[in-house]
Amino acid sequence: MNRKELKDRYAIVGAAATPTARSHAPDKSNLMLEAWAAKLAIEDAGLRRSDINGAVHTMMASPHPPMEGTDTYSRMLGLRPNFYMTVARGGQTAHNGILLATQMLSLGLADYVLVSCAITGWSSSHVHRRTDGEIGLKVWPKPDYGLAATGWAAAAGAGSIHGMLASRHMHEYGTTHEQLGAVAIAARQWAALNPAARLTDRPLSMEQYLASPFVTEPLRTADCCVTSDLGAALVITTADRARDLAQTAVYIKGIGVGDQARSQWWDKTNYTRFDGGHAKQSAFREAEVSNDDIDVLELYDCFTTETLIHLEDYGFCAKGEGGAFVESGAIAPGGSLPVNTHGGQLAYGYLFDFPGVLEAVHQLRGSCGGRQVHNARLALTNGHGGEMLLPQMCSSHATMVLGSEVG
């Protein structure tokens, strides 16, 4: 039998997020949130601090925050890892961190690796003088072409960029406001089943969606993910070690990566597709699965448009038909294809791709209560890092298949 390089060799054995999506954490720094999440993940795995001998800190961009110094969350938490490394490239931070963790395990450089992340996205935009975790173009000053000064950086978050995708998708495929709204409404319906979700008690009707104000038209407030103060962490180990731990092991079946720079950003189709199709091919080949095998999807939904584009790129519907597919109720509770069952970044909270990976782990453990997808055995997650729509933006993509069983 063909022995795979990755499939079933490594597992996620600890997974936790700080319980702060709803309450926010104005008294916690990034480091404190990340240390808290790491503590929760280690405890979730039934491990001790001394078991952890590798740490991967992941971020969207570096410096964000600058953590090249000694004062890392791992030092704060009293960890003594063999290595502490940072990976940073867009909203696929968890996937990149997991990929690095598997390679460190493969080389025998660690036994249990933490992959973690935190942002104070809510506090930094709502609490006076907090700027350490703000999302958007404004607070990442770095040399570039200077065009952001004319009004791009002033717009809320990254909506000035991601709105361009909606603009083109609507233009090319006739996608409607109501179809974008169907994504937002499905996310709220899932969030209603998740007490930890930021917007769990904020149901959304189409009438309310259409009445909500534009931020960067065609995107409304309800099209945007919710800022959060969140930390999250995962513990990764080898499959043989995983079998003896506290939780049901969740096996890494396959990981694939992509980058829009493969086709360069002057490819004008970049506005209605990402490199998910490429990333998926690698991940599915390693995992030996097809779309029909996937029980639950946790997709990177920083804005509603992204969900449509992912569903199309991954072949769950035809290119351009994401709007109609979602409008049919397919991705909402009770639909044929459960997507973002925690509420997604649109309604649970934003922490790059971590919430989606955590939710996939919980679904495969069968611990999701009222939102549990029946008999979920294979989950698809993805992370997506920006769009090649301003010179300083990246364009990376990652896909992962997780499973509850070996084989």
Added chain:
Amino acid sequence: MTADTGLGLGPWTQRPLTDIAQHAEPFWEGLTRHEFLIPRCRLCGSWFWPVTICPHHDAIPDLDDTQWAVASGRGRVFAFVVVHYVMDPAFAGEVPYVLAHIELDEGPLFQGRLVGCVPSDVEIGRAVHIHFLDVPQTGVTYPVFTLAVDEG
């Protein structure tokens, strides 16, 4: 204290322009001469934005083979958003305003702020051209775009 631009633009125009990458400095220097420069391959004439070592050759061109060349400053709206909410108060007096990706006549996509128009007049495919926004107080010239009057 606002710039007398005649375009209704706010105090952001008075700010110094900072954090320009070294490889992008010729772009801003050209603007002060009212030249809209974008990178061009000396070997085959292909135009790019941003700076790109031309991918259309088997042998990787020298870095100097990408040169800044004067472009027309004309193009068409490829995608756009209307900004209704800003975090930066220096732009508060301008909402709603339009940010567009412009398909330049030379081919590349360029990120341009549209000025002197109402958002409802903007649609994908509309012709636009550059307007050089000089700010004497700082010596900066910003590239902004306006809707072309003659659709042709």
